[in-house]
Amino acid sequence: MGEVNEPILQVKHLRKQFGNNEVLMDIDFDTYPSDVVCIIGASGSGKSTLLRCINLLETPTQGVILFHGENILKGTKPSEYRAKVGMVFQSFNLFHNMTVLKNCMVGMEKVLKKDKAYAEENALKYLKKVGMAQYINAKPAQLSGGQQQRVAIARALAMEPEILLFDEPTSALDPQMVGEVLEVMRDLAHDGLTMIIVTHEMAFAHDVASRVVFMDKGVIAEEGTPQEVIENPKNERTREFLSRFHNQGGGNF
Numbered sequence: 001m002g003e004v005n006e007p008i009l010q011v012k013h014l015r016k017q018f019g020n021n022e023v024l025m026d027i028d029f030d031t032y033p034s035d036v037v038c039i040i041g042a043s044g045s046g047k048s049t050l051l052r053c054i055n056l057l058e059t060p061t062q063g064v065i066l067f068h069g070e071n072i073l074k075g076t077k078p079s080e081y082r083a084k085v086g087m088v089f090q091s092f093n094l095f096h097n098m099t100v101l102k103n104c105m106v107g108m109e110k111v112l113k114k115d116k117a118y119a120e121e122n123a124l125k126y127l128k129k130v131g132m133a134q135y136i137n138a139k140p141a142q143l144s145g146g147q148q149q150r151v152a153i154a155r156a157l158a159m160e161p162e163i164l165l166f167d168e169p170t171s172a173l174d175p176q177m178v179g180e181v182l183e184v185m186r187d188l189a190h191d192g193l194t195m196i197i198v199t200h201e202m203a204f205a206h207d208v209a210s211r212v213v214f215m216d217k218g219v220i221a222e223e224g225t226p227q228e229v230i231e232n233p234k235n236e237r238t239r240e241f242l243s244r245f246h247n248q249g250g251g252n253f
Ligand SMILES: Nc1ncnc2c1ncn2[C@@H]1O[C@H](COP(=O)(O)OP(=O)(O)OP(=O)(O)O)[C@@H](O)[C@H]1O
Pocket: 018, 021, 023, 041, 042, 043, 044, 045, 046, 047, 048, 049, 050
C-alpha cells in the first residue's frame, strides 16, 4: 500500500457520454487518505454518474481511474474492488428479505469469504457504531428511513473499505431523520475514513468536508476548501447555485 501522502484514488480525463449526451467532460480529481470530498452541484450536472463510474457501475467513455496507481478499468473484478470502494445509495438498497444482521454479514461471507462467526462479530461492531445493534433481528421494512440508512452504512463499513462513496444519503429521508444519518457520517469523518459524498446538505459540507467540488454541466467548475468554495465562491455559477440554498433558508454556513 502507498505512502500516506499518495492518493488512494485518481480520476484522470474522465469522460462519459450516454448516446450524444456528454455527461462528464474531462473530470480530474484525486482523493487522499482521510479526505472528505463533498461534491455539490445542480440536478443533472453529473454527480451520480461520476460516483457510478468510480464504483464501476458505469463504464467511462474515456479516461482512467486509478486505485493505488492501478487502472480499475482494466480487468478489475467489480465485487472485489467494491469491497475496497464501497457505496451508500440514496434509496438504501438493503436486501428486504434479510434481517438487519444478515444484511451486514452477507458481503463479508460471499465476497470476502469470511466465516460466519467473524461476519457476525464484525457486523455487530459496525451496527453498534451506527446505533442500530438493538435491531439485528428486524427486517428493513420495519425500520424508519433513517434507521435503514444507518444499517446501509454499517453494511458498507463492515467490508472495511478504504473509501466510502455516498450518493445523496439523506435526500430520501424525512427531515427529522436527516440529522441522525449526518451525525454518523460526521463520526466517520472524525475517525479518518476517506469519503466522497454527493450532498445538498451545505452546512454539513461546510463543517465536515476537507474539499468541496462544485460540478456544473459535466465539469468541475470550482474546487477548494469549504471556506473557498462555500463561503467565497469565485465562479458565478457556484454563487448562483449556492444562492438557492440561502433563499430556501439553508444558509448559515
Ligand atoms: N443510464 C443513463 N442513460 C442515459 N442518460 C443518463 C443515464 N444516467 C444519467 N443520465 C443523464 O446524465 C446526466 C447526469 O445525470 P446524473 O444522474 O449524473 O446527475 P446528478 O448530478 O446526479 O443529478 P441529481 O442531482 O438529480 O441526482 C443527466 O442528463 C441524465 O439524464
